[in-house]
Amino acid sequence: MSAPTVTGERRGQLNRRSLHLAYATAGYNLAEGIVAVAAGAAASSTALIGFGLDSFIEVSSALVVVWQFRSRLPEDRERRALRLIAISFFALAAWIGVDAARSLLGQGQAQPSPVGIGIAAVSVVVMPLLVWAKRRTGRELGSATVVADSTQTLLCTYLSAILLVGLTLNAWLGWSWADPIAGLVIAAAAVREGVQAWRGEQCDDCAIPGQNTEADDCGCGPRCTDACCTTENGSPR
Numbered sequence: 001m002s003a004p005t006v007t008g009e010r011r012g013q014l015n016r017r018s019l020h021l022a023y024a025t026a027g028y029n030l031a032e033g034i035v036a037v038a039a040g041a042a043a044s045s046t047a048l049i050g051f052g053l054d055s056f057i058e059v060s061s062a063l064v065v066v067w068q069f070r071s072r073l074p075e076d077r078e079r080r081a082l083r084l085i086a087i088s089f090f091a092l093a094a095w096i097g098v099d100a101a102r103s104l105l106g107q108g109q110a111q112p113s114p115v116g117i118g119i120a121a122v123s124v125v126v127m128p129l130l131v132w133a134k135r136r137t138g139r140e141l142g143s144a145t146v147v148a149d150s151t152q153t154l155l156c157t158y159l160s161a162i163l164l165v166g167l168t169l170n171a172w173l174g175w176s177w178a179d180p181i182a183g184l185v186i187a188a189a190a191v192r193e194g195v196q197a198w199r200g201e202q203c204d205d206c207a208i209p210g211q212n213t214e215a216d217d218c219g220c221g222p223r224c225t226d227a228c229c230t231t232e233n234g235s236p237r
Helices: 008-043 046-071 075-104 114-141 144-173 178-199
Strands: none
Touching: 008 046, 008 114, 008 144, 046 075, 046 144, 046 178, 075 178, 114 144, 144 178
């Protein structure tokens, strides 16, 4: 990603917008998770419960990124936090896999959930708006981190769509097997997210201008590899 020319004042505005979008995403995921888990428990829906628990873990992951951007999280503590998040994703995937297999073998069937369909439908609308806002902000800022975060939000959009299809098929056609199948797709996504968190695939050395005492005039740390801190060939400035 080539770094656009942005004034210091504009960069400050974009950094604040990035934080606000991160907070908005975390807040929405928290509310989404509460509703999904409650509705999933009421309907015995593996997909809904898994979707809700995934939302809670996403909140934790987002807060690690926000914490890092605001106060430069020490590297060892950041790595430990990310690995705990990764383990949470792996545990979630294992639980969904077992419960989905149990449902497919006929040991409990999910009931239709109008509330679950509603929250999935809302997420299919809300998440793309957040993706668009994050991507636009990240590209103007020249921040690979913000753009990568928008890709993570895009994954949430896909999960919402998969959940919506599974719940709708169960409600309208009585295909109860669609719910655990949707759950297995969510489990696969959780494994992918867990692998990324374990590897720490995010910018470790970038912080908001004014928050990092070692930052240069671009507002980045000495080892930052984000777009605003690299030359055209990708080497640090």
